[in-house]
Structure formats: structure tokens, C-alpha cells
Amino acid sequence: MMHISYEDWVLYVKNQLDEETREQYDTHLFECGQCLSTYMEVIEAQEQQLPVMQHDEAFTDAVMIKINQQQVTEKKMPVSKFYHKPAFHYVLAAAMTLFLMSTGVFSHLMNIVSDFEANKKNEPSVVEGFMKNKVSFIDKEVQKKSEQEEKK
Ligand SMILES: [Zn+2]
Numbered sequence: 001m002m003h004i005s006y007e008d009w010v011l012y013v014k015n016q017l018d019e020e021t022r023e024q025y026d027t028h029l030f031e032c033g034q035c036l037s038t039y040m041e042v043i044e045a046q047e048q049q050l051p052v053m054q055h056d057e058a059f060t061d062a063v064m065i066k067i068n069q070q071q072v073t074e075k076k077m078p079v080s081k082f083y084h085k086p087a088f089h090y091v092l093a094a095a096m097t098l099f100l101m102s103t104g105v106f107s108h109l110m111n112i113v114s115d116f117e118a119n120k121k122n123e124p125s126v127v128e129g130f131m132k133n134k135v136s137f138i139d140k141e142v143q144k145k146s147e148q149e150e151k152k
Helices: 006-013 019-031 033-049 056-076 086-103 105-122 126-151
Strands: none
Touching: 006 019, 006 033, 019 033
């Protein structure tokens, strides 16, 4: 895209461009330092040229009407309740954890888990059984050998 002229930035600042052009200028402003400085120049110049406000009261009234309208629409909007906010669920989870810990439910749960683990260990596994047989087999062989040696 070509650089944007000072005059065009004046139009941009005065909001006298069609939407499409304005969007192009928006994009270019983020990508181009040169045009950004031109744009800043335009803003500075425009600030000095700003017309003195002739109708202060009318302006204030208009702002107040806007504010009142906004307040009305805010009142109409459904009040977002505390439990509708995601943060609430984190707080709730933390509170529940603390509650469970303080009432000993957690340690109770931990006991159940360790009991379960202990029960598992009592069951002889296939490997353990195999190893025991193997050991007793070796024992017998050793015994036989020592018996044979004794006979010699
Ligand atoms: Zn540029």
C-alpha cells in the first residue's frame, strides 16, 4: 500500500472517510512508522485548530442525556449474579477443599486408598508365585547337591 498523505490523514482524523478506506488507514497505521508520525502531526495540528465550544450547555445536556440513557439500559439489563461468574467456581472449589480437609474427609479418603493398596499387596501375584517356586526349586537342587557331597 502507498503511504498516506498528510491531507488524507486530516480526513481520517476528521472522520470524513468511507468505512473501507478508514479500515485500510487503521491497518496501515499499525504497520507504518512513517505514516504514524504523519498522523501524529495531523492530530497535533488539529488539536490547535479545534473550534472553541460555542454551546457548552447544549453539549453538557447532550452528555447528561446520554449518561441517563445508559443508566436506564444498565438497570434493564439482568444483574449478573455472583455465582454466574467463573471466578466463583474457583473460590467454591478452594472453599470445598479447605472444608473437606478440616473435617477429615480427605484423610478418610486417603485411608481408603491406602487400605486398597495394602489389600493389593497381600494378593500373591503371578510373578511372585513364580519366583517363590523358582527359589524353592533352587533350594532343593542345592540341598540335593549338598546331600550328594555329604555322601562322598
Ligand atoms: Zn505508510
